[in-house]
Amino acid sequence: MTLLTALIALGTLALIFGAVLGYAAIRFKVESDPLVEQIDDILPQTQCGQCGYPGCRPYAQAIANGDDINKCPPGGETTIRKLADLMGVEAKPLNEAQTESVKRVAYIREDECIGCTKCIQACPVDAIVGASKLMHTVLADECTGCDLCVEPCPVDCIDMIPVATTPDRWKWDLAAIPVRMVE
């Protein structure tokens, strides 16, 4: 009899709590972006395709479907850490040896450009302007530094140059100010 009472009591409790939890789960549901959106927000949107997917969103989709999180060289360690956080997995090192953290933009040596439009076709964000047989140039503000235009160039006239620091974007790295000898 005692055993039965205990069982009934516990069972009832379990039922009540289950119902409360179930209700709470529905009532207080936290609306969040679908996972792909969240991943896409973390990715740097360079659309460079270095991950093997044609752009950031497809890669986000792939991560959501279980692909590795360490295939984004432009994002570097920070992105991997954030992705690891979001996905609840271990942060892995970038799967390529070189981690480039310096921001770069493409630059076309204009006197060498032959106007083939190959780079224009390669640019995922339409940051190169020009017309056939006329010189092309890169809109530095729009360039994501994805490197995709470098390879197609038949005359190798595209350089990836690091973005120069300006006083406006300076990060207060006092130690980096060179000590100048006077006199």
Add this chain to the structure above:
Amino acid sequence: MPGLFQQIQAGKLWDFHGGIHPPGRKEQTNQKPIAVLPIPDRLYLPLRQHIGVAGQLLVKVGDRVLKGQQLTGADNSMAVPVHAPTSGTVLSITPHTSPHPSALPELTLVLEPDGLDEWRQREPLNFLTCDNLTLLSRIQDSGIAGMGGAGFPTHIKAGLTQPVDYLIINAVECEPYISADDLLMQEAATTIVKGIDILCRLLNPKAVLIGIEDDKPIAAAAMMAACSQREHYYVRVVPTKYPSGGEKQLIQLLTNKEVPNGRRPADIGIVMQNVGTAFAIAQAVLDDHPLLSRIVTVAGDTLNQPQNVLALLGTPVSALLDACGFQSQPQQRVIMGGPMMGFTLPDLSVPVVKTTNCVLAPTAQELPAASTEMDCIRCSACADACPASLLPQQLLWYSKAKDSDKLNEYNLADCIECGACAYVCPSEIPLVQYYRVAKADIREQQREALKAEQAKARFEARNARLEQEKQERQQRNQQLAAARQQQQLASGANTAVADALARIKAKQAQTAPADERNKEQILAERELKKQQARDYQQQKAQQQQAHQATEPHSGQPEQTAATVNTDSKAAAVAAAIARAQAKKAAQATEQHTTEQQVMPTPDTGKGNEAVVSAEADPRKAAIAAAIARAKAKQQTQTENETSAPPAAAGTVDKPTAESNSAAPEDPRKAAVAAALARAKAKKQASAEATEQTAPLATEAVIADKVVADAVVTEDPRKAAIAAAIARAKARKQADSENS
């Protein structure tokens, strides 16, 4: 309960949270008259001395400019021009160490004064008769930007269309040492008041409040005397406390209002101008004397004669210090600005600009250098001192943790970087430095986020466009097909026959092996190319005879056939041909190697002696360069492919990279040589990579050295060539090590 305006009229002052009382040390300089500095040897004028954008340059190197002449234009509303502070010659326009904490070089105009100090034509205005627009454009054209430190363009603040209740003139000067505004008020109170009159004319405020700290009794008295005729001008003497000269703090002190987060004072009907700005406005309007000089406090115990000096803008700091008897110490700090918010200078060639109010050269005893940073003991002295009521130690933790969400939650953006927290910190933590770094990081993150968003939008737009184009194409094709079908239907019973014909054709096409077709094509093309090369050789020989500039080189470039001509149009044609051929050859060799691996890759390697003869036409040189590059690239691809199948035992002739650019007068030619060298290097690099990865395939490959015999006479481009070679070698080495 009297209203706010009545309270202000009655002289009530309020207080702001926190603040500190550092020793003022203004007695070093505030008793001496303003000294006028002689014109220095050179003036360095950064093209941007304010917040906003630099105007377009109006002068060029070598121009003689007159005193007061505009050097940059006021071509947009955020641009404030820079003027020649004295007459002289523009020596250069180069990057020069900027008067900014980063000391990064900024575009600076270097002026050599001629000592005549010759003025341009001046046109004083009568501000009572001219309209507001004229006044505002005069203020902008005179290059006036906030002289209190921030350097905000004054014409924007003075041209507000919002109703203004209070115009506050900031004469607080709360930083220790600085007495520039103090002296200005002592010596030129009436001009300042005229400047305020002009501002009143523009803004039409209910009252003008002039805030002066109580450690400047003489200045306060002078201002009171000068304002005595104007009934709605109130001189308010505020207690000495740092940072009561901060814009937000002074507003709270004088009006008990707070500028809401993310808004500007104008939104609550207040405009604040520095007293120096008011003076500059008066000069600009009444005398047509643009902003050419300013008063700078030069102080510190390393100086024999600390004093205020009237310095031309662009005067290097060294001239200021020398004029005051500077005795440098080891580990000397030279600070531009006050001890609380100023920044140290890495060298003394940094010029005085519109916002420079002080140059400080203290001894180590006077302002001891910061000792080691200790752990925070959570004493909250910082929070007690913070004028913005922030919690500096929480901000410190989150700055160290780079937690930008928390930093935003704790309102890091409201930090005015006054340094009060670091001043009181017993652990001597450079709190402000941490905040600045964190702020810069957050700004960068925001920029990146914005950029990522834009990139995404552009990417999506592009994809949409491509998709649309594709669909349009499909649609067009479908329409065409439908049209054809209809035509056929219309033409009647021929369809059956046509179908049969088509089938036969298809079958034929299938039976013809693709390989052979390719082979035939390739052979034909190669023939053609050889022919062209021969033609080219011939032509070149003729030309060389004609020009006879250098010794001729005989090589056997097979794939290049640029119909060389002195005519530039012809050259362009030649370029096009060259490109086309290069491409064709590339395709040919590609197919060739992939499909017929047993056959030794023919002469691809031989076509490596690109000889450039001396040609007068620069276009031609460029063409040659393009050809060389294209060829190089193509060859790279070929060789990469030969390496892939290990069974292939092709003998690849090793590139003998000899770029003999002989005595070119023309710099373009040197560039060509450089390009050649690069191309060869690239080729060779890949060849060596091949060698290492597939040794069987490339047994016969002999790695020759790149010999770039740049027999250039006195051409400065020689260096460039050498650099290119070096680069190429480095690249090669890197490649071979990678593989």
Add this chain to the structure above:
Amino acid sequence: MSFKIASSPHQHNQRSTAHIMRLVALACLPGIAVQAVLFGYGVLIQLVLAIVTAWLSEALILKLRGKPVLSRLKDNSALLTAVLLAIAIPPYAPWWIIVIGTAFAIIMVKQLYGGLGNNLFNPAMAAYVLLLVSFPLQMTQWLPPLSLQSVDLTPLDAVCSIFTHYSCSGFSLPQLQANIDGITMATPLDTLRTDLSRGLTLDESLSRPVFFAFAGTGWLWLNLAYLAGGLLLIQQKIISWRIPLAVIASLFVLSAIATLAAPDTIAGPLFHLFSGGTMLAAFFIATDPVSASTTNKGRLVYGALIGLLVFLIRNFGGYPDAYAFAVLLANMAVPLIDYYTRPRTYGHRPRSELK
């Protein structure tokens, strides 16, 4: 020659951590003097023992942690912890009590949490609680004031009894605790507590010789001395007035209300304020910057919480005095208090309006 690059501000008020800690320790001097005069010289020996132990253990741990030893020893924080613990424990407690306590405070409570500034709890109070829980007998053997003692104690007696458990003339501590009439006397708070549990009324208990006026004999002067030292610290802007005021005010108000409600069993506010370690706790222990609340409003809450806990434990808890427990419990609440008492930033609307 080159110029030095530094970050602004370039000026500092030159008041370092070491300076602050030294001033706080100096402000304890009046209290120490009063204790030495009224309760014997034991406190001085305890001080010496505590300081030596603190320095040694701090140096040891710093060495093990690979930190600069000398510069950190110079911040005087170990010294202050040692002083506070030494004046909090019974002056004639055996030598190993203070040694264990100080070593625990420095090594476990302070350094193992990451050193100065990173400890969650007040080191002196955590050590006090450890000692009280582990060695309740030794930690409650307070001698009555010298004026009430049956045996005259010389400075040498202090040395003997601390190191050998017996005074030079061979008296043990319990014997010394007995007064002229042979009745064992504990601290006033302890006495009151025992009396009340025996069914005596408040007035009956307060008529004992261990009480003087409205507080304990000697203890009144001791608390006044700490009050003076604390006021000096406030005047020097070393500590904020908010925490002591909140402690005292809440203890005062609570005991006033309680004594009106139950005049026979609960002592009045003045008794609470001037007995036991109230003033020491309010001015010297609760104000320890590291473990206290850091916002202005938070400090008031924190102080009031300590006052409340002291009142509750003294009157309804299991220990006669309570400030060590009260401070530790309040320490635990500090992060929460700090989070909810953030000040309104300039130009922002109050948080309550944001919702």
